[in-house]
Structure formats: C-alpha cells, structure tokens
Amino acid sequence: MRISARADYAVRASLELAVRENGEPVKAEALSAAQDIPHKFLEGILSDLRRGGIVVSRRGGNGGYLLARAADAITVADVVRAVEGPIVSVRGERPSVLTYSGPAQPLLPVWVALRANVRKILEGVTLDDIARDRLPDPVRELADDPAAWRNP
Numbered sequence: 001m002r003i004s005a006r007a008d009y010a011v012r013a014s015l016e017l018a019v020r021e022n023g024e025p026v027k028a029e030a031l032s033a034a035q036d037i038p039h040k041f042l043e044g045i046l047s048d049l050r051r052g053g054i055v056v057s058r059r060g061g062n063g064g065y066l067l068a069r070a071a072d073a074i075t076v077a078d079v080v081r082a083v084e085g086p087i088v089s090v091r092g093e094r095p096s097v098l099t100y101s102g103p104a105q106p107l108l109p110v111w112v113a114l115r116a117n118v119r120k121i122l123e124g125v126t127l128d129d130i131a132r133d134r135l136p137d138p139v140r141e142l143a144d145d146p147a148a149w150r151n152p
Contacts, residue, residue: 001088001118003080009037010045010083011076011127014054018071018127025057025064045083052082071131077122087122088115 012035020026028046032039046065049055054074055065067074077087086094088111095111124136135143142148 001114004084006041006045007080007084009035009042010049010054011079011130013037013042013045014049014067014074014079014127015131017055017065017067018074018131023066025062025066027064031065048083049079052078054079054082067127070128072126072128074127075123076125076127076130077119079127080122088118 013031016031016034017026028042029039031037031046032042037045046055046057050057050065053068056068057063057065080087088095090098090111095108095115098108098111100108121139121142125139129135
C-alpha cells in the first residue's frame, strides 16, 4: 500500500488546523508554509477537504480554513477518504466487489484482510490523537516494533 503525497499533505494540513485553538480561520498560505506543502497543490486538497466535510472555509480579509468539526471527531481515514476515495482498492475497485477464479480465488480474502487492517488503524486514530501525541496503544505498539521500521 502506498500513501500518496495528496493524502499525506491533507492529513498534515488538517493537523495544522487541529492545533490552532483560537478558532480563527487559517489562510492556505499559512498552512502551506507551516507544512512545506506546495501552495497550488494545497488549494486543490483544501477544496476536496471542504467537499468532504473535513474543513469549512470563510471568505474575506479574515478568512481562511477551519476544521468542520472537533479534531477528536475526525479520523485519519476521514481525511484520506476526502481526498483519495476508498482507503484500499485493487485496480481502483473495492475488494468486496472483486471475484477471482482458480488458484487466485484465495487471494480475495488477503485483499479484504489488508483493507480491514488498514481501516482499523486509520479509523482508530483522530486528528486530536496525533496533535496531542496520544496515539492509541495498538498503533503505538505497532510503530514501536523495530521490524516496522526496517526495509524488506
């Protein structure tokens, strides 16, 4: 599985909004500079996040972007889905709609299990969890395993 730059940038921009506790909108330029995200690319991402219900935008001199709801109510999965669509797909299809035959038949449960595990992690971590560095124990345990950091 590959996390695209678009998904990574979307989560990072959302985290910048999550740590802003003053409730003031943040301009795209400030988000771009804070996370070193190309401004034009970020504009498209913010548009997708707005359509996905992750952020709201305000116009005007004091305008900018805010999270649409509390950071503890937005999961990493919510953000990724807003900019990428389904979390795990095979050739652009959800594993649940695929069919295989012959010796490839047992492959389908592998894809479904992969999807379930990725969803379990991404749906179990909120922006607030990351912003406050309070990752859930199962995530922390997986990340603390030295084997997780090694390249195969």
